[in-house]
Amino acid sequence: MWNQLIQQSIIDLGGDWNVPESRIYRSGILNQYTNHWLCNTYSFIVIHCFVFLAAIVGRSRK
Structure with a gap:
């Protein structure tokens, strides 16, 4: 499809x-x-970086 x-x-x-x-x-x-090939690649990268950083911060608080 892609x-x-x-x-x-x-x-x-x-x-x-x-x-x-x-x-x-x-x-x-x-x-x-x-x-539009990857649903706006920049948004895709920013969202994944945010989730990655949130996971790191969440683990460091344990």
Whole structure:
């Protein structure tokens, strides 16, 4: 399912970040056109870092 979504997005954008004719040329994998691939990657990372830090603080209080 994810593979099909990503492949279709790349086709719709005119190619990946290495194709000069594409909309995401030289943008890298994280940009405004591809952030829906992982439900906004930045939010995903921030939430996981918060949970990780909360777990560390919770264990240190025992």
